[in-house]
Amino acid sequence: MADGDVPERMQAAALDEFGGPGVITLRILPVPQIADDEVLIKVWSAGVGVWDAFEREGTLVPEGTSFPIVPGADAAGSVAAVGRQVTNVAVGDVVYVYGYTRPKGGFYAEYAATKAQYVAKLPAGLPVEHAGAMPTxxxxxxxxxxxxxxxxxxxxxxxxxxxxxxxxxxxxxxxxxxxxxxxxxxxxxxxxxxxxxxxxxxxxxxxxxxxxxxxxxxxxxxxxxxxxxxxxxxxxxxxxxxxxxxxxxxxxxxxxxxxxxxxxxxxxxDGETGPRQLQRLNELIEAGPFQVHVAEKFPLGQAAEAHRRLQTSFPGKLLLTVA
Missing domain, CATH: 3.40.50.720 (NAD(P)-binding Rossmann-like Domain)
Structure with missing residues (x-):
């Protein structure tokens, strides 16, 4: 099921070879198709973490990944489509996600496909503008x-x-x-x-x-x-x-x-994810105001610059703003 507004192609920050930050460039790619147990996320923001740099360098590449590789392990956004078996979220829900495996690409993109078990509704008390930097x-x-x-x-x-x-x-x-x-x-x-x-x-x-x-x-x-x-x-x-x-x-x-x-x-x-962990995390977050400290935001087209910033020291997190 989809909301009817999903395009066939999207902007994504991707790489065709492993290397330094400069290998990440903005390009147009097909929007991924989802399986029955998957969710299509319209990405609003994506976290930038050291694991993304490891993926870019070729030292920590999720199973099943192939070029062009779209990095990004976590994000926040809205549900654009759901597979037939999905019951935990519905089209239009505002969610966050930590995509443990992501053979169809990561979250440095306008849309991303992920297993429904990695997705949770945004809890009360978590500001949506910074939520993409939080999950992993x-x-x-x-x-x-x-x-x-x-x-x-x-x-x-x-x-x-x-x-x-x-x-x-x-x-x-x-x-x-x-x-x-x-x-x-x-x-x-x-x-x-x-x-x-x-x-x-x-x-x-x-x-x-x-x-x-x-x-x-x-x-x-x-x-x-x-x-x-x-x-x-x-x-x-x-x-x-x-x-x-x-x-x-x-x-x-x-x-x-x-x-x-x-x-x-x-x-x-290691960070564990799944329905039980996501529920516990949400319960803890909802116990009071929860802050995700974002040191700097970058538009999707500046993903390479965000990776250069990763090599410096800063408090909190870096964030890519997508939508």
Whole structure:
């Protein structure tokens, strides 16, 4: 079923070879056809993440993908058409999506086809203009928090807290009743995580002995869990803040990978999606105003420029505006 206004062709940012940001160009492609278990999304905005750069470079290409490749793992928009078996959304619904596999192309396009199980209605409290930047990072942050398995009242340290996944993890952790120590980047990052409800907000670029001292003041026995959105020497030092038997979790892709050490369990995780995870995420988001911090927006035709911006540091997320 379709809304009758779906064209045969669309604009998309795509690539015909792997390489640097310059391989992504704007072109006209056919609008993908949907199967019975799929949804056609009219894309309003698409998130720009490091995984998109990995896809562009050829190091993380979803199964079944072929050139021309349209990148983009997540988006927000409206449902333009649904397959015959689809019951969770209807034509016209405003939705967000994290497309785990996307053989018919990603979301750097005016239209994209995706499995219905990856699609959820936009929850109350989530501003639609920034929703496209949220799905992959929010679902990955939720997977990380689930993996830590902490009870309400426990202390969690989030390193890289002002980044795309980190600033969402801060909000999701607070909604699960956790006490949050957010280690962010610079004064701007500290201000962001403070605004988002972190109990303690510290600058990871500052004196680490001082940072560890502040953490010990609030959690004398150490924090119960640590989510690391970045690796390296700062993380190695911050691991001292974990209590004996604490867990350090990090999303796959963090480099250098955190090393094992006595008394600390180190576990990697991936963002999980599907009806159950999407429902849980929506329930947590609807618990109050939820902010997706967008550092910069780019029109679809400037997708290559957005990928160049990815190589710099910024708080929050980058967003492609499509419709």
């Amino acid at each position: 990072d929010a679902l990955t942050a939720l997977s990380g928090l689930d993996m830590l398995g902490l009870s309400a009242g426990a202390w969690v340290l989030i390193f890289g807290a002002s980044g795309g996944q980190g600033h969402l993890a801060v909000q999701l952790a607070k909604r699960q009743g956790l006490n949050v120590v957010a280690v962010a980047s610079g004064a701007e990052g500290v201000a962001l995580v403070t605004r988002l409800g972190a109990d303690v907000a510290l600058d990871g670029h500052g004196d680490l002995a001082e940072v560890l001292g502040r953490i010990r003041e609030v959690a004398p026995d150490g924090v119960d869990g640590l989510l690391a959105m970045a690796g390296g020497e700062t993380l190695d030092k911050l691991t001292e803040a974990l209590r004996d038997g604490g867990v350090l979790g990090y999303p796959h892709g963090v480099q250098p990978e955190p090393s094992e050490r006595p008394g600390v369990t180190v576990r990697a995780y």
